[in-house]
Amino acid sequence: MSSNDQQAVSKALEQEALELDALRCKVLLAADGAGLAAIVDEGLTYTHSSGRRDTKATYVDSVSTGRAKYIRLDREEVTARAVGNVVVVEGKVNMTVVVEGVEKTLYNRYLGVWTAASGKLLLTAWASTKLN
Numbered sequence: 001m002s003s004n005d006q007q008a009v010s011k012a013l014e015q016e017a018l019e020l021d022a023l024r025c026k027v028l029l030a031a032d033g034a035g036l037a038a039i040v041d042e043g044l045t046y047t048h049s050s051g052r053r054d055t056k057a058t059y060v061d062s063v064s065t066g067r068a069k070y071i072r073l074d075r076e077e078v079t080a081r082a083v084g085n086v087v088v089v090e091g092k093v094n095m096t097v098v099v100e101g102v103e104k105t106l107y108n109r110y111l112g113v114w115t116a117a118s119g120k121l122l123l124t125a126w127a128s129t130k131l132n
Helices: 003-029 033-038 056-064
Strands: 040-047 068-083 086-099 102-117 120-130
Touching (some): 003 086, 033 040, 086 120
Parallel strands (some): 040 120
Antiparallel strands (some): 102 120
16 A cells, blocks of 8 residues: 555544444433444554543443533543554544533543444543543
8 A cells, every 4th residue: 555545544544433322422421322333443452541441331331320420511622543454543522511410611631542443433431531
């Protein structure tokens, strides 16, 4: 593959990852567990800013059951960088979420790793850090 072809593939992967990251926010706000499950890898490691860690099953369950109810997700400074078949998405998010009945307002920096498998990008890893 030529350098120009590789750059085009990388740009396409980056754009797809940015679109999927926006979709992730939409399915979280809609409490759409099936929609979330469709874009998350089976081996997901999701690390919250509190340090708590979820798997795909526990993450999707928390959204589906309403244990975590996302009220607002405002992203900013979102970027994507492709490295081979992996795309690293970074940004900041200002959010309001109700977790087990307790409303929290958070301002976090996040890093998501999207991996191409079988021609489809899936969220493989996530970590966020509190900014406030």
